[in-house]
Amino acid sequence: MCMPVDDVVLISSWLNTSKDPIVGNEQRCGTFWKSIAAYFAASPKVSGREGRESSHCKQHWQKINDVVNKFCGAYEAASIEKSSGQNENDVLKLAHEIYFNNHNKKFTLEHAWKELCNDQKWCELSSSKTHGSAKRRKCDDNAQSSSSRANETTTAEDDQGSNRPPGVKASKGQGKKKMAEEKPLSEFQTMWSIKKDDLAMKEKLSKMKLLDSLIAKQEPLAEYEEALKKKLINELLA
Numbered sequence: 001m002c003m004p005v006d007d008v009v010l011i012s013s014w015l016n017t018s019k020d021p022i023v024g025n026e027q028r029c030g031t032f033w034k035s036i037a038a039y040f041a042a043s044p045k046v047s048g049r050e051g052r053e054s055s056h057c058k059q060h061w062q063k064i065n066d067v068v069n070k071f072c073g074a075y076e077a078a079s080i081e082k083s084s085g086q087n088e089n090d091v092l093k094l095a096h097e098i099y100f101n102n103h104n105k106k107f108t109l110e111h112a113w114k115e116l117c118n119d120q121k122w123c124e125l126s127s128s129k130t131h132g133s134a135k136r137r138k139c140d141d142n143a144q145s146s147s148s149r150a151n152e153t154t155t156a157e158d159d160q161g162s163n164r165p166p167g168v169k170a171s172k173g174q175g176k177k178k179m180a181e182e183k184p185l186s187e188f189q190t191m192w193s194i195k196k197d198d199l200a201m202k203e204k205l206s207k208m209k210l211l212d213s214l215i216a217k218q219e220p221l222a223e224y225e226e227a228l229k230k231k232l233i234n235e236l237l238a
Contacts, residue, residue, distance in 0.1 A: 004111045007064060009046050011115045013039040014061055019121055033058045068113045069126055074099040075117075207232050 013036045033054035041051045078094035099107045107113075116122045211232040214225055221229065 005045055007060075007109065007112045008115055009040055009043045010036075010052075010057060010061055011064065011112055012043070013037075013057070015119055015121060030054070036061075064109060064112050065126075067107070067109050068116055070103065071095065071099050071107050071109070071113050072117065072126065074102065074107075075113075204236070207236060211236065 017032065017036045017039055037052050037054040037057045040046065040057060075091070075095040077098050078091045081094065082091050096107055211229065214221060214229045214232070217225075
């Protein structure tokens, strides 16, 4: 198990290396952690001890960083719940309680938290990670909200279905019904037209037959017969 002094030296190594304008943490990961391991080994606080591999420094730092980040969340919650009359020790005690309730274990890296909580570099990196997670959650929430609104819109459209104009099939159905109702009338009109033409033809034939009989007479026609003859001729020629 690492001693508190080792944690403090590792934290100091990370902070100083990440702030170094020459090496910094913009470089390759392997080179960065080798620089931290070298800084750790050069610290007088751990002189005479076995050196740390860069991979071990990285793994232990990730553990410290993760646990301290979680405790920062507990401390922030405790600060929000702080009531008048409570001092810093009361807030810290409440933060430990919140951390234990959330993770079912005690927070044992208070020495590391005190080293990191007031460091601007670490706070900026920690905040960017937290905001990144919050941003992802926000995107997910927005996606769910959009999906929910889409479902609500679809439901609303379904509810309004009865108010919509009739569709193509409905229009066709109404058209067929109308045609079915108009069909008997159309058939009657056609039959009546044929009947009228038939009656007109029969009347014309009758007049022609009567005219033929008048013309066929040998004796002179009576006055009324002559008038009828002229009338029939005019009507047939019209």
